[in-house]
Amino acid sequence: MPPELSIVAGAVALPFAAAGVTPVVYRLVGDRTGYLGAVVALACFGLLGSQLGTRGVVSSSWVPSLDVSLRFYVDGWALLFALLASGIGALIFTYSARYMHEERNLARFYATMLAFMGSILGVALAADLIVVFLFWELTSLCSFVLIGHYTDERASQYAARMAMIVTVGGGLFLLAGLLLLSVAAGTVLDGSTFDLAAMLADADAVQAALREEGLFVPVLLSMGVAAGAKSAQVPLHFWLPNAMVAPTPVSAFLHSATMVKVGVYFVGRLRPLLGSPEWTLLFATVGLLTMTAGAMLAVVATDLKELLAYSTASHLGLMVAGFGFESVYGGEAGAFHLLNHALFKAPLFLVAGIVAHEVGTRRLDGLSGLWRDLPVTAVIAAITGLSMAGIPPFSGFYSKELLFEATYEAAHAAGGLTWLYPALAVFASVFTVLYSLRFLAIFVGDQPDAIASVPRPSASLVVPPGVLALATAVVSVSPQFAVDVIVQQAVDSTAAGTPEVHVGLPDHLSPPVAMSAVAIVGGVATYPAIDRIRAGTEEIVRARALRPCWWYDKLLMGVEETSPRLGDWIHNGLLRTYVTWSFVAASALVLSGYAATGEVMPATGEAAVTAAMALVLVVAVVAAVAVVIAPSHVAGVLSLSILGFMVAIFYILASAPDLALTQLVVETLVLLIFLLVIEQLPAFYADVNRWVIARDVGVSLFVGATAFLTVILSSPAASGDPTAIARYYATEAVPEAGGTNVVNVILVDFRAFDTLGELFVITVAGLSVLVLITMRNRGETK
Amino acid sequence: MTTIITKTTARIVVPIILVLAISLLLQGHNLPGGGFIGGVLTTVAFGLVYVAYGLDYLDVGVLGREVEPGTGVFEHRTVTAFQRLFVVGLAVVIGSGFGALAFDEPFLSQTFTIVEHVPIYHEIELATALVFDVGVYLVVVGVLLTILSVVGAE
CATH class of the missing domain: 1.20.5 (Single alpha-helices involved in coiled-coils or other helix-helix interfaces)
Known part of the structure; x- marks a missing residue:
């Protein structure tokens, strides 16, 4: 069944429209604007939900001359992601209405959140490479604004800039990758095309074309960098923990449930197109490394949100690794975990927000025994936290089991070093269990005296995470239900064939079950020694060279220190410096362009120079020399005018009356302006350095030679026929535009x-x- | 620069230049000329007035209005008028482009029609491009005069 264009486009456009009216709404209803966002998100959820089960492309033309259109591809994978974003969005908006109560700049906050949700839906549904890129960058932009919500705080500024540089920098790689992809696809599908759906339909041919042109590895790497930057994969994961300075709803929505999953989503999308041994090597390795590094860093974390941030990076690594494996289980692990992670991580963030909001601190060390005062929150945290740890029968267990299965299959098939894959996965899972228990520990035990009494959180803070925890519980009890509703369709879209997904509690001992057992038992058994493990891990991760943040700071500081030094050369406030640099640079670029294209030999032909022209040109040259050696400003200006008027006469002789007229009037105007300012100019500047004179002469000759060469190269041979376009202008000017002055007709009409x-x-x-x-x-x- | 010779010359020459500039603008479609050339020439005319008589002359001498002494160049009525001129020019240009959209043609499409049996001229060609050219003219005049007056005031 094909999807409906109006519904899909409406779901994407609605949040943007709502973002537009948000400032007005905010002025009317104030804090309650959050509920408007919830209604909009719910409407999108409903619209997209009605498309469940459909599959196909709908498009409406946007830039037909470039073959760019607003093309939406609806299938299980797109719908899974879009429904998650809008559904969680509705809950987050409800939560924000209470949580962001009495904050400043709320109109901007809600408008950006809404625009962000629209962009996410756009990324999920777009099937045109240009549109994908557009929405992808929009999510980065919204994230920048939201991370920097507290505009006065240095930490916010730092984190927002870091997120911007990393994710938008990754976006540039995406652009490069998409363009290369469209170039290669253009050879298979007819003409240059940006149609992702068409490429996916003909995946094998496109991949063959990519390989033939030697573009496969560059495309793969660009996509890898783009997805890695967005989805916080090692070594570009460092922006995510810093982004936690944003308000908690933002962290829950953007930095756990949706935006950071855009990279994962796109990896899943491209999997049928680019799947290959190289693909596995890149994504499985990066994913598993991220999973391990994230889990270790989460164990070291001292702040609730920091722990969750590193854990998010770790779980994103799990999904990327899942999609990296070519086996059926890999795709299942990635798609199913995308759902599970969104359902358990968003409420965990909201729980962290409740704790921060009610207790007033997020430091792990000072918190314990909160279950007495926050019983409902504790239950929510227990369900979702155990799911995060991957303890059976909670939802995270099933998807992690699929990943273990995928790593085991890959290692079993290839042998050798690939046994590191399952080993790494188990190792990371031990740490996952550790930090999950560490998180849950804040709710058990005795309440320290420092936390006297904790007020009850209001219902609108507890209900949104409660709903998500309920969803997690449903998936936990009946995973096959979730598979049937949507995950199966999503897996179909990310895999080449149509695999059947079966999940459930294991009934016999298999290698993946053993791996799970090792991870869980290992985690629980070592938990009493967590302080020593933390200290040991800290030693490793605090090493300077291993911290990407340190490299980022170094790089940025290096740039900041180098630019003022260059500034003295290039930007010293003197007009002649600017002229020198821009002219020399432009000329050098032009010449290298000629050299690169091999166009260095001018067209041969007789130059039709009459005696009159020669005379005019000689006078012009004499005037030019006179300008340079003129003893006074008046003499210089007049010589310059002579030069200009000679050029005008030359135009007349070359039968170009319009040019001549323009030259004459401009020359007159320049003379007039000189008359205005001439009295203000100093009569004597200074004795100039010989080197400066030599440099100026050199620059002038260089620029002059470039201009000369350009004229020679670009003008057609005098004896040759006029080009097709020149003929078109000349013949069509009267019938098409009704003007006999071709120059003017070109200017105002053609x-x-x-x-x-x-x-x-x-x-x-x-x-x-x-x-x-x-x-x-x-x-x-x- | 405000000698008697300059003033007298300007008095005679400026009207001629202005008429010439307008005619260049109007005939541009079929003969040498057009919005840009006309605009620069008009600027020359005003520049000459400015050099010979000063910035206040347009207000005091031509329009017969009072000028408050001591107003800065940016608040000067003539200069703000120049600035408004190029905004209007841009609006005319863009507006003429959108006009085509109303007839389901691409942005900035131009057309023309020939009106016959007109007294004296017998036939006149009316081109939409002229509207566009007038916009060009206004922008050029506005920008150049703004620059000229502001730089000149320094």
Whole structure:
């Protein structure tokens, strides 16, 4: 059954529309704007839910000349992700209405959250590479705004900038990868195409074309970097813990349930297209390393949200690794865990938010025995926390079991070093159990005296995580139900064939079951020694060279220190420096362009120079020399005018009256402006350095030679026929545009859009002059 | 620069330049000329007035209004008028582009029609491109005069 375009497009557009009216709504209803967001998210959830079971592409044309269209691909995988985003979104908005009570800048907060939700739905459903990129970057942008919610705090600024640099930098890799992909796909599917759905339909042919053109590995790596940056994979995971300075609803929504999963989602999307041994090597390795590193860092964490952040990175690694394996189990692990993780991690964040909100601290060391005051919250935390640990029969267990199965299958098939895969997975799982228990420990035991009385959280804080915990419980009790409803369809979309997913509690001992047992027993058995493990792990992860954050700071500081040094050379406030650099750089670029294309030999042909032209040109050259050696400004300006008027006469001789007219009036205007300012110019500057003169002469000759070469190369041979486009302009000017002045017809009719652009340039130049002169007394003083 | 010679010359020359500029603008579609050339030429005319008589002349001498002494160049009525001029110009240009959309044509499409049996001229060609060209003219005049007056005031 094909999906309905209006419903799908409506679900994506609705949040954006709501974001637009949010400031007005906020002015009317204040704090309760959060409920508007919840209603919008619920509406999207309903719209998308009605499409459950459909599969296909719907599109509406956007930029037909570039073959870009608003194309949406609806299948189980897209719907799973989109439904998660909108469903969790509804709960988060409800939670925010209470949690963000009396915060500042709420209109911006809700508008950005809504826009973010629209972008996520866009990424999930888009099937056009350009549209995918657009929404992908929009999510990064919204994340930047939301992380930096507390605009005055340095930590927020630092974290927001870091997230921006890492995720948008990754986005550039995505752009490169997508363009390469479309180039390769263009050879198979007819013409250059951005249609992801068509590529997926013909996956084998596209992959063969990629390999043939030698683009397979570059595409794979670009996609790997893009997904890794977005989904916090090692070594680009460091932005995620820093992003925890954002308000808790943001952490729960963006940095655990949705945005960080965009990378995972896209890996799953591309799996049928790029699946290969190289794919497995890259994603299984990176995923398992992230899973291990994240789990170890989570054990070391001292803050509730920091623990959850590293744990999120670890679980994202699990999903990426799952998709990395080519076996059926891999895809199942990835898709099923995406669902499970969203259902248990978002409520855990909300629980952390409740603890912070009611108790006033998020430090793990100071918290224990909270179950007495927060019983409902403790139950929610228990269900979801045990699911995070992967303890049977909680939901996380089933998907982790699938990953163990995938690693075991891969190792069993390939042997050798690939046995490291299951070993790493088990090792990471031991740490997962450890930190999950550490998290739950805040609810058990005796309540320390420092926490006197904890107020009851209000219902709108407890209900959203409660609903999610209930969902986790449902999946835990009946995993096959979740599979039947949506996971099976999602797995179908991420795998090449149509595998049957079966999950449930194990009934006999198999290698994956043994692996689970080792992980759980290992974790529980070592828990009493957690302090020593923490200290030992801390030794490892605190090593400077192993901390990407340190490298990031170094890099950024290096850039910040180097730029002012370069500034003295390039940006020293002297107009002639700017002119020198820009002219030399432009000329060098132009020349290297000619060299690269091999266009260094000018077209041969007789230059039709008459005696009159030669005379005019000679006068012009003499005037040019006179400008340079002129003893006074007046003489210089007049010589310059002579030069200009000679050029105008040359145009007349070359029968270009429009050019000549323009040259004449501009020359007159320039002369007039010189008359205005000439009295203000100093009569004597300074004795100039010989080296400076030599440099200026060199630059002038270089630029002049480049311009000369360009003219020679670009003008058609005098004897040759006019080009097709020149002929078109000449013959069509009268019948098409009704004008006999071809130059003017080109300017205002055939190429009016260019003229429009030039008018903007003129306007911007005028505004710049205004601003420069207005600001000259307010600028920096050096 | 405000000598008698300059003033007298400007008095005679400026009207001629202005008429020439307008005619260049209007005939641009079929003969040498157009919005840009007309605009620069108009700027030259105003620049000449400015050099010969000063910035206040347009207000005081031509329009017969009072000018408060001591207003800065940015608040000067003439200069704000120049600034408004290029905004209007941009609006005309973009508006002329959107006009085509109403007839289901791409942005900035132009067309023309020939009106016959007009007295004196016999036939006149009316091109939508002229609207666009007038916009170009306004932008060029506005920007150049703004720059000229602000720089000149320094």
